[in-house]
Amino acid sequence: xxxxxxxxxxxxxxxxxxxxxxxxxxxxxxxxxxxxxxxxxxxxxxxxxxxxxxxxxxxxxxxxxxxxxxxxxxxxxxxxxxxxxxxxxxxxxxxxxxxxxxxxxxxxxxxxxxxxxxxxxxxxxxxxxxxxxxxxxxxxxxxxxxxxxxxxxxxxxxxxxxxxxxxxxxxxxxxxxxxxxx
Numbered sequence: 001x002x003x004x005x006x007x008x009x010x011x012x013x014x015x016x017x018x019x020x021x022x023x024x025x026x027x028x029x030x031x032x033x034x035x036x037x038x039x040x041x042x043x044x045x046x047x048x049x050x051x052x053x054x055x056x057x058x059x060x061x062x063x064x065x066x067x068x069x070x071x072x073x074x075x076x077x078x079x080x081x082x083x084x085x086x087x088x089x090x091x092x093x094x095x096x097x098x099x100x101x102x103x104x105x106x107x108x109x110x111x112x113x114x115x116x117x118x119x120x121x122x123x124x125x126x127x128x129x130x131x132x133x134x135x136x137x138x139x140x141x142x143x144x145x146x147x148x149x150x151x152x153x154x155x156x157x158x159x160x161x162x163x164x165x166x167x168x169x170x171x172x173x174x175x176x177x178x179x180x181x182x
Contacts, residue, residue: 015055
């Protein structure tokens with residue numbers, strides 16, 4: 001990995017972790033809006049450094065959150081969210097990178113991947129509210145995480161990607177020695 005790509009990976013990982021922890025009240029739980037997931041969409045433009053960055057950033061952010069929590073949250077969080085959360089980001093960002101020519105569809109697929117992976121275990125760590133609309137707890141959390149991921153990835157992330165695709169920003173990124181994929 002070149003120096004520019006390493007620097008990009010470190011920057012993305014740091015930004016992801018900081019956003020996740022700074023917005024912790026809305027970044028964790030059965031009903032969440034993880035704003036930092038908007039960075040996943042940049043995989044389409046900047047490639048594997050972003051894929052690795054959002055994966056590492058998720059690992060770091062989740063680990064720091066659970067280590068600072070109570071014993072019950074620590075044990076379940078370390079077993080599930082610290083391992084499977086980054087896996088969800090890895091699969092979502094790889095999907096966006098692989099289907100970068102059809103970014104809108106890739107964003108939808110990535111949001112569903114995160115919703116299914118994270119939602120399938122998150123209900124064990126953070127039980128959903130009592131007022132679920134007649135759904136089993138696990139399904140409620142999968143739907144909730146999928147919808148919030150759609151907002152973060154397909155709305156916010158796509159808007160950011162659109163800005164980054166402008167010619168002035170493309171020239172700037174290329175001048176820094178970064179490879180652009182779309």
